[in-house]
Structures are given as C-alpha cells and as structure tokens.
Amino acid sequence: MMKKSKYLFLFVVIYLLCFCYSYFISRVYSDEIWNYGFSYNISLGMVPYRDFNLVTTPLYSMLASIFIKIFGHHLYSLHIFNSLILVSIIFIMYKKIGKRSLILIPFILLNCYPGYNIFCVFIILLLLYIVNFNFKYKDIILGFLIGLAFLTKQTVGICLIIPLLFYSKDKLKSFISFFIPTFVFFIYLIWNHALYQYIDYCFLGLFDFGQSNGVFLFLPIEIIICFILGYNLFKSKFFNQKLFYLLMFQVITVPIVDDYHFMIGFIPVFYYFLECVKIDNYKLKYYFVISLFFCCLWNFYVHPYEFGHLYSDKNSYLYGRNIPEYVENSVTKISNYINAVRNDYDYVYFFSANAYYVKLNINYIITKYDMINNGNMGYHGGAYYMDEINDYCDSHSCIFILYQYEFRENNVSQTSQELVDYVKNTYTKFDNFDSFDIYVSKDLF
Numbered sequence: 001m002m003k004k005s006k007y008l009f010l011f012v013v014i015y016l017l018c019f020c021y022s023y024f025i026s027r028v029y030s031d032e033i034w035n036y037g038f039s040y041n042i043s044l045g046m047v048p049y050r051d052f053n054l055v056t057t058p059l060y061s062m063l064a065s066i067f068i069k070i071f072g073h074h075l076y077s078l079h080i081f082n083s084l085i086l087v088s089i090i091f092i093m094y095k096k097i098g099k100r101s102l103i104l105i106p107f108i109l110l111n112c113y114p115g116y117n118i119f120c121v122f123i124i125l126l127l128l129y130i131v132n133f134n135f136k137y138k139d140i141i142l143g144f145l146i147g148l149a150f151l152t153k154q155t156v157g158i159c160l161i162i163p164l165l166f167y168s169k170d171k172l173k174s175f176i177s178f179f180i181p182t183f184v185f186f187i188y189l190i191w192n193h194a195l196y197q198y199i200d201y202c203f204l205g206l207f208d209f210g211q212s213n214g215v216f217l218f219l220p221i222e223i224i225i226c227f228i229l230g231y232n233l234f235k236s237k238f239f240n241q242k243l244f245y246l247l248m249f250q251v252i253t254v255p256i257v258d259d260y261h262f263m264i265g266f267i268p269v270f271y272y273f274l275e276c277v278k279i280d281n282y283k284l285k286y287y288f289v290i291s292l293f294f295c296c297l298w299n300f301y302v303h304p305y306e307f308g309h310l311y312s313d314k315n316s317y318l319y320g321r322n323i324p325e326y327v328e329n330s331v332t333k334i335s336n337y338i339n340a341v342r343n344d345y346d347y348v349y350f351f352s353a354n355a356y357y358v359k360l361n362i363n364y365i366i367t368k369y370d371m372i373n374n375g376n377m378g379y380h381g382g383a384y385y386m387d388e389i390n391d392y393c394d395s396h397s398c399i400f401i402l403y404q405y406e407f408r409e410n411n412v413s414q415t416s417q418e419l420v421d422y423v424k425n426t427y428t429k430f431d432n433f434d435s436f437d438i439y440v441s442k443d444l445f
Contacts, residue, residue, distance in 0.1 A: 011091060015084070018083040018112060021112065022079050022083065022109075023079045023320065023321060025322060026113070026322065027322055027323070028321050028327070030354075030356075030357075031113065032075075032113050032114055033360070034356055034371065035078065035116070036064075037370075038061040040065070040317075040360065041366050042065040043069050046366075047194050048061070048198075049197035049202075052367060055206065055376055056154065057151045057202060059148060060116040060152050061116075063081065064081045064114070066081075074317050074319065075318055075319075076320060082112070086112055092125045092129050093125065093271055097271070099281065099284050100275075100279055102288050104267065104274070105288075106296075107263065107266075110295045110298065116153050117153070117252060117261070117264045120153050120156050120252055121268060123145060123148060125271065126145060127145050128242050128246075128271075131242055131245070139167075139168045139170055139174045143164060143168075143178040144178065144180065144181065147177065147178040147179065147180060150178070150182055151182065151185055154202055154203070157178075159248040159251045160248050161175075162244075163244035164178065166238070197378070200379055200381075201377075205376065205377065205379050217258055218262035221262065222262055225250065229250070246269055246272060249265065308322050308325060309322070309328075310322060312328070317360055317361065318331075327354075330354070330434070331361055334433075334434065335361045338362060339362055344399075345398060346397045346398065347392070347399075348364070348399050348401065349400045349423075350370065352436075353403075356370060369389075372416045373414040373416065374414055375414075377416065382416055385419055397441055398441045399438065399441075400439040401436050401438060402424070402436060404436060424437075427441060428440055
C-alpha cells in the first residue's frame with residue numbers, strides 16, 4: 001500500500017510538471033491553437049469537415065472536447081487533457097523500462113504541445129507494450145488500437161495495419177477489430193452529411209498538402225533511422241514485431257520532416273533502444289543530465305525566441321498562457337477591430353494563420369474560411385473557395401482582413417497565397433490597420 005501511494009504521488013508530481021511546463025513555460029504555437037479550435041468547435045456541437053475543415057481524423061479533438069465541456073472555453077482545458085496523455089506515456093515507459101524512462105522525460109517535455117501527434121505516440125507505446133505479451137485476444141486488441149490510431153491520424157493507422165495483418169494469427173478478426181471503430185466513425189459522418197468532405201479534406205487534399213507544405217530539414221536523419229530499423233528487421237527475419245511497428249510509425253514524420261515531427265517519430269525509437277540496453281542505476285542520473293542538457297540546447301537552437309509572458313486578459317481563452325508580447329498585442333488590437341465592424345458586414349473573412357487566435361478570442365463562429373492553409377482546403381480547394389466567396393460576396397457585404405507580413409521574404413507561412421492574391425485582385429482596399437490590410441466588397445461603393 002505504501003509503495004502504491006509513493007507511485008501515485010510521483011505521477012501526480014509528474015502530471016503537474018507536464019501541465020506547468022506545457023502551459024506556463026513552453027511558448028504557444030499555431031498548431032496548438034488550431035487543435036484547441038477543432039476541439040472547441042466540436043464541444044459546441046459542430047461537425048468536423050461539414051462545419052469546419054481539418055486534414056486528420058478527429059478522435060483527439062473529440063476526446064479533448066469533453067474536457068472543454070467540463071472546464072470551459074479555456075486553452076488550459078486542452079492542456080489538462082494533454083497532460084494526462086503525457087503522464088500515460090511516461091507511465092507506460094516506466095512499467096517497461098523502469099528508471100530508464102527518466103532519460104526520456106526531457107524529450108517528452110520538449111514535444112509536449114497538445115495535438116494528435118502526441119496522442120499517436122501514446123497509442124504506439126501502448127501497442128509496443130501489449131506486443132510483449134501472449135494472450136487470447138491480443139490480435140483483437142491490437143486491431144482495435146490501430147483503429148483508434150486511424151481515427152487519430154489516418155496515415156499512421158493505415159501504415160500500422162501492415163504489421164498487424166502480417167503477424168496476426170487470425171487476420172479476419174484483427175481486421176474486423178480495426179474496422180469496428182472506423183465503421184462507427186463512418187456512420188457518424190454519413191449521419192451528419194460529412195462523408196464526402198471527409199474524403200476530400202483527409203485524403204484527396206493530402207496531394208495538395210504534401211506539395212505545398214513539404215519540409216525536409218531532418219529528412220537525412222530520418223532516412224538513417226528508417227534504414228537502421230529496416231536493416232535490423234530484415235536481420236531478425238521479420239520476427240521482431242516491434243521493429244516493424246516502429247518502422248511503419250515513421251510515416252508520422254512526413255511530409256513535414258521538421259524538428260517537431262522528427263522528434264515525434266524518434267521518441268518511440270529511443271524508447272525501444274533503452275528497452276534493449278542495460279544501464280547501471282548509478283549511471284542513470286548522468287544520462288538524465290545529458291538528456292536534459294541536449295534537449296535544452298536543441299530547444300534554444302531550433303526555437304531561439306523570447307519566452308514571452310503570461311497572457312493577461314482574464315476574459316480570453318488564452319489567459320495565463322505563455323505567449324510573446326507582440327502576439328498578444330496583435331491579437332488584442334485585431335480582436336477589438338473586428339468587434340467594432342462585425343455588425344456592419346454579413347461576414348468577416350480573416351485570411352491569416354492567426355485567424356483562429358483572434359476569432360476564438362471574440363467568440364466569433366469558426367468556419368472553413370478561417371483555415372486557408374495550403375492543403376487544408378481539400379483537393380484544389382483554393383479554386384472552390386474562390387468561387388464560393390465570389391458567389392456569397394456578390395449578394396452580401398464582406399470585409400477581408402489580410403496580414404501584411406504573411407508572405408515577406410524568409411517568412412514561412414502555410415496560408416494560401418493564391419487566395420490572398422485573389423482577394424487583392426478582386427476586391428477594393430478600404431483601409432489598413434496596424435499590420436493588416438482591409439478589403440471590402442466592391443458593390444458597397
């Protein structure tokens with residue numbers, strides 16, 4: 001009983017560490033806001049793909065929406081949920097490799113941002129843990145887990161099916177167990193008239209996403225890791241199931257092979273390495289310090305930005321979040337501007353990577369036009385979006401807010417320049433405000 005209390009206390013401390021670091025210390029970033037926005041939309045009863053756009057299957061957002069329902073329209077609601085995932089990851093590692101898991105904690109904190117990718121890490125680690133055991137329904141449980149992986153990020157789920165069916169003793173039952181959660185999801189889509197939009201955003205649109213958002217900075221290292229995994233898999237004559245699953249999991253790093261996605265793929269590989277090696281207990285503290293030092297250097301090298309400060313507006317969903325001061329000032333200014341003009345127009349189009357930041361801040365309903373990222377609009381979606389905007393704004397009053405610095409040299413942006421240029425070439429520039437250009441429908445003049 002004393003031992004259980006000790007472990008409970010330890011993991012409560014780790015939970016608080018994860019939450020405090022991810023919310024108060026790590027800096028806010030766009031994907032975090034988008035993931036919160038997806039979850040918040042679902043908490044309001046909105047249907048993914050039909051009412052707003054995203055390019056992954058929505059299990060993570062659906063689960064996170066429950067916490068927003070409980071704790072309210074606050075960004076920390078998402079971090080409460082995400083910290084549970086982080087603690088679960090550490091717990092699985094500790095169950096298998098004991099104190100060696102401490103070496104991985106800095107890597108986990110370094111990549112603790114809320115989102116479906118970290119949930120995929122939880123699923124793959126749980127899968128690797130279950131693979132160790134032999135019991136009657138193992139293949140069925142593995143199939144169900146991979147079904148959940150598909151509902152979290154479709155590319156990961158599809159790739160993990162390959163080793164599942166390769167090793168399964170009853171392939172039909174394994175496939176059925178995979179198909180059960182996906183079947184329920186498809187019924188949900190059909191019932192809510194969102195199946196076509198799902199296929200368009202999550203499959204057809206990936207062709208545009210890969211072409212527009214490919215980042216290959218860490219691709220050489222990722223290729224080396226895949227080669228090592230593949231070589232050892234062949235060397236084991238495919239008897240090592242974990243290597244096959246880990247190799248297939250590396251799909252999570254593409255097409256954006258940046259530092260974050262690389263690390264998401266690397267953490268389970270590093271965990272497997274620690275599982276295979278023996279480390280004397282007295283050396284663990286040294287390896288932990290080395291791990292911590294490496295992660296600190298990595299963080300400062302890859303993200304050499306100021307730490308910012310805690311968001312001060314108590315009425316904002318961002319309250320208490322670590323955010324750069326210039327971002328807070330920009331969000332506050334444009335929020336006030338939109339609030340001042342929103343009743344004068346039928347629709348406010350805010351074409352910027354910060355649209356979710358601002359519209360969530362003023363409780364303005366989110367639509368697919370608030371994420372015009374390349375590849376997030378479906379297959380050749382830019383053309384459809386332009387037609388829809390043209391049809392709507394021919395008979396309604398529209399205002400367009402464009403961020404002036406979105407496409408400056410050396411500024412990486414996922415926002416569709418095609419759509420921004422369309423607005424500039426079609427509508428009339430009305431004003432500029434702070435760092436934004438304002439355009440309105442021509443028929444207003």
